[in-house]
Amino acid sequence: MNNDLIKSIEEKYTNLGENPETYLNGLLQTKPITYWDYIQVDTLLSLQKTRTDFKDEEIFVIYHQVTELTLKMMIHEIKQLSEGENLSEEVWITKLDRLKRYTRMLITSFDIMKDGMSYDDYNIFRAALTPASGFQCASFRYLELYSTRLENLLNKQGKERLPENPTTDDYFSHIYWKDAGLNRKTKESSLTLRLFVEKYEAGFKTLAEQVKGKTLEERIAQMDNPSEELKDKLKQFDHFYNVAWPLVHLDTAQHYLDRKGETKAATGGSEWKKYLHPKYQQRKFFPELWSQAEIENWGS
Ligand code: HEM
Numbered sequence: 001m002n003n004d005l006i007k008s009i010e011e012k013y014t015n016l017g018e019n020p021e022t023y024l025n026g027l028l029q030t031k032p033i034t035y036w037d038y039i040q041v042d043t044l045l046s047l048q049k050t051r052t053d054f055k056d057e058e059i060f061v062i063y064h065q066v067t068e069l070t071l072k073m074m075i076h077e078i079k080q081l082s083e084g085e086n087l088s089e090e091v092w093i094t095k096l097d098r099l100k101r102y103t104r105m106l107i108t109s110f111d112i113m114k115d116g117m118s119y120d121d122y123n124i125f126r127a128a129l130t131p132a133s134g135f136q137c138a139s140f141r142y143l144e145l146y147s148t149r150l151e152n153l154l155n156k157q158g159k160e161r162l163p164e165n166p167t168t169d170d171y172f173s174h175i176y177w178k179d180a181g182l183n184r185k186t187k188e189s190s191l192t193l194r195l196f197v198e199k200y201e202a203g204f205k206t207l208a209e210q211v212k213g214k215t216l217e218e219r220i221a222q223m224d225n226p227s228e229e230l231k232d233k234l235k236q237f238d239h240f241y242n243v244a245w246p247l248v249h250l251d252t253a254q255h256y257l258d259r260k261g262e263t264k265a266a267t268g269g270s271e272w273k274k275y276l277h278p279k280y281q282q283r284k285f286f287p288e289l290w291s292q293a294e295i296e297n298w299g300s
Helices: 003-015 020-029 056-083 089-109 111-115 119-129 138-147 156-161 168-174 176-180 191-210 216-221 228-257 292-296
Strands: none
Touching (some): 003 020, 056 089, 056 119, 056 138, 089 111, 089 228, 111 228, 138 191, 168 176, 168 191, 176 191
16 A cells, blocks of 8 residues: 555545544445446436326426536536636637537437427427426526626617616616516516516526626636637637527427417417527627627528
């Protein structure tokens, strides 16, 4: 046995005010770690609870969970970029490559939703999910709050409605995603939106305050002279996440809800054809990197 190793273990526990021998004795007793305990396989594979007997519903649930985990990996990278002071370009480029890779995974795998489920079965079992909607995915909102300033989460009409010197509350009143369930004339919200706001909005606002000055967009603006390579990677990520992924999602919605031009109601009840289109949402994380013409043609 390596003496230096024993010495380091002794030092570690002595510095903690503990008896190293107790810990070494503990090590003698512990069972070897296994894959299934470490990865929590049993717990993970017990989380697929369906509401109907349609076989494809389990695919629907699993694929949403896969997306949640992918978004978690992405937020994990984005948080490091947001929290890190003066990170090198190398770190940024590595993380942006990861973010692009994860988003590409979401884009290329989305046909599991389109071709991996039966059209007829989906159109029946989805009624059992109302008023739940992927719209209520909080990870999607956290990711955008870390990535960009609040004002970029308002479309043109939202920006026009903003008062002077808007507060965080004002931004949230006009944020693009409220358009999925808020009737701005009657001020009535859909149940889908109300439940989402009740559960998450306070947390979103706290996060928005916390990340002021530290969103990815602002971190880039604080850099001395970002390289063209870095700017290109930021643009690619912006386009993947805010145009390409929304378009495959919209294409799937169209497949199930509008195959014969019938514009069926979505489970979340939005005017989905309009709402889900990147042209309408105009969501961009790094608007200053795009030309005026590119902004005008966003999502075309
Ligand atoms: C058959 C598959 C799917 C269909 C037909 C579908 C349809 C829709 C529709 C119509 C909306 C608009 C809100 C509403 O009225 O409900 C929506 C929103 C949303 N869905 Fe899906 N969806 C599908 C799969 C997924 C998956 C797998 C995810 C992954 C988590 C997801 C995440 C989202 C998100 C994040 C929104 C909000 C988008 C935004 O605000 O820009 N959807 N979906």
